[in-house]
Amino acid sequence: xxxxxxxxxxxxxxxxxxxxxxxxxxxxxxxxxxxxxxxxxxxxxxxxxxxxxxxxxxxxxxxxxxxxxxxxxxxxxxxxxxxxxxxxxxxxxxxxxxxxxxxxxxxxxxxxxxxxxxxxxxxxxxxxxxxxxxxxxxxxxxxxxxxxxxxxxxxxxxxxxxxxxxxxxxxxxxxxxxxxxxxxxxxxxxxxxxxxxxxxxxxxxxxxxxxxxxxxxxxxxxxxxxxxxxxxxxxxxxxxxxxxxxxxxxxxxxxxxxxxxxxxxxxxxxxxxxxxxxxxxxxxxxxxxxxxxxxxxxxxxxxxxxxxxxxxxxxxxxxxxxxxxxxxxxxxxxxxxxxxxxxxxxxxxxxxxxxxxxxxxxxxxxxxxxxxxxxxxxxxxxxxxxxxxxxxxxxxxxxxxxxxxxxxxxxxxxxxxxxxxxxxxxxxxxxxxxxxxxxxxxxxxxxxxxxxxxxxxxxxxxxxxxxxxxxxxxxxxxxxxxxxxxxxxxxxxxxxxxxxxxxxxxxxxxxxxxxxxxxxxxxxxxxxxxxxxxxxxxxxxxxxxxxxxxxxxxxxxxxx
Amino acid sequence: xxxxxxxxxxxxxxxxxxxxxxxxxxxxxxxxxxxxxxxxxxxxxxxxxxxxxxxxxxxxxxxxxxxxxxxxxxxxxxxxxxxxxxxxxxxxxxxxxxxxxxxxxxxxxxxxxxxxxxxxxxxxxxxxxxxxxxxxxxxxxx
Numbered sequence: 250x251x252x253x254x255x256x257x258x259x260x261x262x263x264x265x266x267x268x269x270x271x272x273x274x275x276x277x278x279x280x281x282x283x284x285x286x287x288x289x290x291x292x293x294x295x296x297x298x299x300x301x302x303x304x305x306x307x308x309x310x311x312x313x314x315x316x317x318x319x320x321x322x323x324x325x326x327x328x329x330x331x332x333x334x335x336x337x338x339x340x341x342x343x344x345x346x347x348x349x350x351x352x353x354x355x356x357x358x359x360x361x362x363x364x365x366x367x368x369x370x371x372x373x374x375x376x377x378x379x380x381x382x383x384x385x386x387x388x389x390x391x392x393x394x395x396x397x398x399x400x401x402x403x404x405x406x407x408x409x410x411x412x413x414x415x416x417x418x419x420x421x422x423x424x425x426x427x428x429x430x431x432x433x434x435x436x437x438x439x440x441x442x443x444x445x446x447x448x449x450x451x452x453x454x455x456x457x458x459x460x461x462x463x464x465x466x467x468x469x470x471x472x473x474x475x476x477x478x479x480x481x482x483x484x485x486x487x488x489x490x491x492x493x494x495x496x497x498x499x500x501x502x503x504x505x506x507x508x509x510x511x512x513x514x515x516x517x518x519x520x521x522x523x524x525x526x527x528x529x530x531x532x533x534x535x536x537x538x539x540x541x542x543x544x545x546x547x548x549x550x551x552x553x554x555x556x557x558x559x560x561x562x563x564x565x566x567x568x569x570x571x572x573x574x575x576x577x578x579x580x581x582x583x584x585x586x587x588x589x590x591x592x593x594x595x596x597x598x599x600x601x602x603x604x605x606x607x608x609x610x611x612x613x614x615x616x617x618x619x620x621x622x623x624x625x626x627x628x629x630x631x632x633x634x635x636x637x638x639x640x641x642x643x644x645x646x647x648x649x650x651x652x653x654x655x656x657x658x659x660x661x662x663x664x665x666x667x668x669x670x671x672x673x674x675x676x677x678x679x680x681x682x683x684x685x686x687x688x689x690x691x692x693x694x695x696x697x698x699x700x701x702x703x704x705x706x707x708x709x710x711x712x713x714x715x716x717x718x719x720x721x722x723x724x725x726x727x728x729x730x731x732x733x734x735x736x737x738x739x740x741x742x743x744x745x746x747x748x749x750x751x752x753x754x755x756x757x758x759x760x761x762x763x764x765x766x767x768x769x770x771x772x773x774x775x776x777x778x779x780x781x782x783x784x785x786x787x788x789x790x791x792x793x794x795x796x797x798x799x800x801x802x803x804x805x806x807x808x809x
Numbered sequence: 810x811x812x813x814x815x816x817x818x819x820x821x822x823x824x825x826x827x828x829x830x831x832x833x834x835x836x837x838x839x840x841x842x843x844x845x846x847x848x849x850x851x852x853x854x855x856x857x858x859x860x861x862x863x864x865x866x867x868x869x870x871x872x873x874x875x876x877x878x879x880x881x882x883x884x885x886x887x888x889x890x891x892x893x894x895x896x897x898x899x900x901x902x903x904x905x906x907x908x909x910x911x912x913x914x915x916x917x918x919x920x921x922x923x924x925x926x927x928x929x930x931x932x933x934x935x936x937x938x939x940x941x942x943x944x945x946x947x948x949x950x951x
């Protein structure tokens with residue numbers, strides 16, 4: 250009797266969701282192909298009819314919503330327009346967001362998927378504003394146990410892993426659904442250097458884009474040379490250090506902890522606007538159209554774009570004036586703005602514009618030029634913010650910014666009468682790790698937990714490095730019990746990560762204290778409460794989560 | 810045709826769904842199942858298999874459910890075999906169409922694996938133990 254869906258079926262659903270995400274991006278990127286669209290539409294229909302059978306009824310519903318929209322909009326022979334693209338993108342996000350994906354096998358795992366359409370009540374965590382699609386890694390390792398171990402560890406860091414123990418079927422799999430990266434043993438059952446040899450063959454038939462990282466039980470010149478010949482992006486000797494592996498995979502798959510770039514488009518001409526949405530959407534960016542300049546400030550606050558593309562003149566509003574209006578607000582002073590100008594612009598006006606800071610793009614818009622400009626400017630603005638905001642080692646917010654965010658978030662919670670949970674995390678026995686294994690190892694542990702936290706927390710959550718081995722997490726719209734459950738799940742999952750220092754394997758745990766607004770009415774009391782809860786967790790034996798509820802109510806979970 | 814339900818011809822193009830349905834129907838329901846991933850395969854296998862019931866997906870590429878059914882009906886042994894449609898589209902006008910094609914019931918997709926057998930049996934029993942003229946039976950598998 251099948252009492253619950255079989256575990257592998259979750260992967261089937263996840264794989265199909267990802268194929269739909271990628272398929273859509275591909276459709277936008279190339280010339281519109283009605284047959285391609287029909288195939289993609291069929292995939293959406295299939296997902297709707299199947300996901301519920303695999304234990305994901307929310308995904309079925311979300312897919313059905315998308316299908317309904319596609320049918321009503323009558324897309325097929327003609328490509329969708331800008332608004333339709335945005336709507337489809339939002340519906341695809343709903344599908345991904347509705348997928349119930351617990352972070353790891355542990356009790357108290359948070360339920361991440363609720364359809365955005367079923368807008369959560371104040372007392373539960375709403376869906377993240379955007380879900381980053383899972384990166385897929387093909388792992389080719391003939392030692393099944395080792396393969397499963399590595400796969401499990403990679404999944405902790407958000408990678409979807411497909412395992413192969415031989416080269417059988419690997420080529421077809423790469424062709425059918427190319428992964429974001431391959432992690433491969435040099436020596437396989439097929440031969441001592443079967444891995445690199447396979448990669449060289451695959452590269453010749455269109456597999457160029459896939460970064461490959463090799464592992465090897467043998468070191469020495471031959472193995473490394475074979476790897477290099479195959480264009481390897483990394484080489485790790487076994488036993489493999491999962492932290493190094495994850496950082497390398499992040500690098501080669503261009504994974505940033507940043508969310509999908511958001512672009513706000515303020516352009517009069519409908520066709521130009523549609524074109525921009527298509528170009529940007531094809532690169533996986535989220536583009537929103539705004540028609541009325543009067544709503545600019547509200548939209549900036551609510552949508553939080555990384556960049557604005559604007560006509561140089563919008564009716565009676567001049568672009569540069571709108572920009573100085575934006576820049577009056579301290580929060581938006583660093584948002585990059587690109588101006589679109591007509592080629593027929595008067596030279597003197599052009600000169601005047603060129604003395605400003607904002608880049609100019611002439612119409613008609615060249616997609617490559619646009620993408621390049623957008624990427625560069627978002628990169629710069631993020632770089633600037635990073636310098637100001639980020640802790641250098643971990644990439645989380647630094648101490649001052651964390652404190653500032655706390656004040657902002659308490660304020661927001663007060664205005665929206667919602668719960669804000671604060672979690673203080675402290676690594677257990679961290680000093681002894683530093684003493685015993687050295688500071689470089691300690692640093693890597695800090696980077697690992699930071700990476701782990703960013704991976705497992707929602708986009709709306711805030712993670713900051715508060716002290717040497719102390720972290721603060723802010724969870725808006727989350728009541729204290731739920732925050733505690735989430736943290737307990739993370740606590741358990743993190744304790745399962747195998748860390749390595751040379752040949753020595755070790756684990757690290759953390760203790761956490763949780764408190765929430767409005768149980769505690771202001772930042773100072775909130776921090777104090779969470780701190781006391783953390784102290785309690787340590788006192789009770791570490792590796793646990795303690796909750797402080799104000800007045801006399803207290804609770805402790807976890808521990809071992 | 811009434812009596813015991815023993816064998817089922819299962820036609821579904823989504824192989825993952827085909828797999829799970831076949832597993833549930835054989836291991837939980839104890840039925841003998843011939844699983845076909847397309848209408849074509851079903852037409853090949855049906856004459857030899859002679860099922861008591863046909864469980865048929867509606868939306869399939871190349872040859873859809875209704876077309877497959879029409880062709881199956883030209884095989885003498887299957888001219889009167891009861892059929893249940895599996896479909897994601899369960900608006901009443903579509904259901905009426907399926908019933909007009911001679912379906913004894915419709916099971917909406919996605920279906921829950923663990924209740925599939927009960928649902929199939931319920932439709933079967935109702936078709937053959939109640940007034941024959943009452944053909945419209947819609948069961949919800951989810």
